[in-house]
Amino acid sequence: MTNAPIVLTQDCDMYSNDPLTVKRTLCFISDPLARPRLGYVQYPQRYHGLNKDHIYGGEVLRLFVANPVGMNDLQGTSYVGSGCFFRHRVFFGRPMSMVPPEIQQLGPDRVVEKPITAQSILELAHHVARCNYENDTKWGFQFGFRYGSLVEDYFTGFQLQCEGWESIFCHPSRPAFLGDIPISLIDVVSQTKRWAIGLLEVCVSKYNPVGYGARYMGFFVCICYALYAFWPFLSIPITIYSFLPQIALLNEVYIFPKVTDPWFFLYVFLFIGAYGQDCYDFILFDSTYNRWWNDQRMWLIRGLSASSFALVEYIIKHLGIATQGFNVTSKVQDSEKSKIYDQGLMDFGIHSPMFVPFTTASIVNLIALIIGLIRVLNDWSLEKLSMQLFISSFGVLNNLPIYEAMILRSDKGRMSINTIIISTCLAFILCGGATLTL
Known part of the structure; x- marks a missing residue:
């Protein structure tokens, strides 16, 4: 739709916060010594209206700031969907001869002398807006924004860097752009689920960063993109650690080394190292x-x-079973939700199947901790139970807002009774008859 040499992509809820942003971007793009194959300049997504302690992890520091800083010294950061200035040239791939002939006149190196109100220009704009020119072409696959994933930003940036384009991450002290954030838990997890499905669509395809990416970009850049692509699979170890040690403790099965075992210190080192860093x-x-x-x-x-x-929805979808379609994250500033968010409280008010697993885990961890402490007092088996007791207590500490929403709160953000009942039943099923062995 544009013949401009530079294109800004922006989410609909983001706005400019610094009038010097364009000037700063032009300094990068016009400097041939900065990066000869510079394709885009990415600014971090920053948000206004965050509560004091960012109860939902709203700043998304790893994705939007920490990781891009590290990638900046390699081939450049990934594209994160908003606050990004592209060279128009990058959307046309490498050779211009491969661009569909009917839109050659929109090429990045061609100057259009006709005014934008000219009839021929308007007709062409309507033609391009219908996207019919994409049929039976490589548009969306080798040109333009890449299709085939709900995270088109990740997929597009990955493909551009595989083609040899580089990027720059610019993180000024004054945020270049600001936007809204989801302020209820259901919106946060729904947004994350959409991202996870999109990443799986890239990961389980021929464009897998480890296989496809390793052929076209450096090893470290490949690992950076793989970190995102395999992100949904982290749910497997998280789920295991949320349930298995606790259920084993309830059944008096010891799955970790004793405190006196040298291997015990390996677990301590890994935990402190990962969380400390x-x-x-x-x-x-x-x-x-x-x-x-x-x-x-x-x-x-x-x-x-x-x-x-x-993960489940992606598997079901590829088995040919209909699943829920695409949904846009709600960022409507409801007064009651805003009040709860500003108080630093989580909003569990809407019943959702996605709330059941972590609510069930919170109950299982609490039961395991109580029974584990009773057993320690009875036979002083702390040496064997120490690691599993620590994991349970760590889970209980993390789940304090959930216990509060289940028992103590009376506002609209309290836990739904349906979620409580379902989770409690599942928790007691998982715990089984372990409590009877006391």
Whole structure:
């Protein structure tokens, strides 16, 4: 629709926050020494209206800031869908001869002398808007934005970098763009589920970053894209650690080394190392401890809800069974939701099947912790139970907002009675008759 040499892509809820952004971008693009094959300049997605401690991990620090900073020293950051300035040239692939002939006149190197109100220009604009020119061409597959995934931003950026284009991540102290965020838990997990399904569509295809990407980009860039592509599969270890050690503890099965076993310290090192580094990244990028804690809690909740349901929905879809269609994340500022969000409380008010897994896990962890402590007091078997007790207590600590929503709260954001009943029944089924062995 445009013949401009530079194209800005922006989400509909984002707005400009800094008038110097365009000038700053032109400095990068007009400097041939910066990156000879510079394809786009990406600014981080930042948001206004976040509550003090970012209860839903709203700043998405890893995806929008920390990881792009690391990728910037390689081939450049990935495209994240908004706040990105593209060279028009990148959408036409490598050789211009492969561009569909009927839109050669919209090529990036051609100057149009007719005014935009000219009849021929308007007719061409209507023709392009109908997208009929894409039929039986490589448009959407080798040109333009890439189709075939709900995360067209990730897929498009990945393909462009496989073609040899590079990018620059620009992170000024004043946010270039600001936008809205989802302020209820159902909207957060629904958004994450959509992202996870889109990533699976790329991961389980011929464009897998490990196989396809390794042939066209460096090893480290390939690993960076693979980190995103395999993200939904993290739901598997998260689910295992949310249930298996606890159920094993209830059945007096010890699956971790004793405290006196040298292998015990390997688990301690891995836990402290992983969580310590993650916390350090947040502090390094001027975030806070409370925001990091809420972010890692949401990482666990997303793994048990959105990512798990995305895996199931993706499998069901490829078995030929109809699934729920595409849905846009709601960012409507409802007064009651805004009040709950501003108070730093999670909104569990709507019953959703996606709430059941992490609510069930919270109940199982609480039961395991109580029974585990009773057994320790009875026979002092702390040496064997220490690791499983720690995992259960860590789960209980992360699930405090869930217990509060189930028992103590009376506002509209409290846990739905349907979710509580279903989760409680599942929890007692999973726990089985373990409590009878006391």
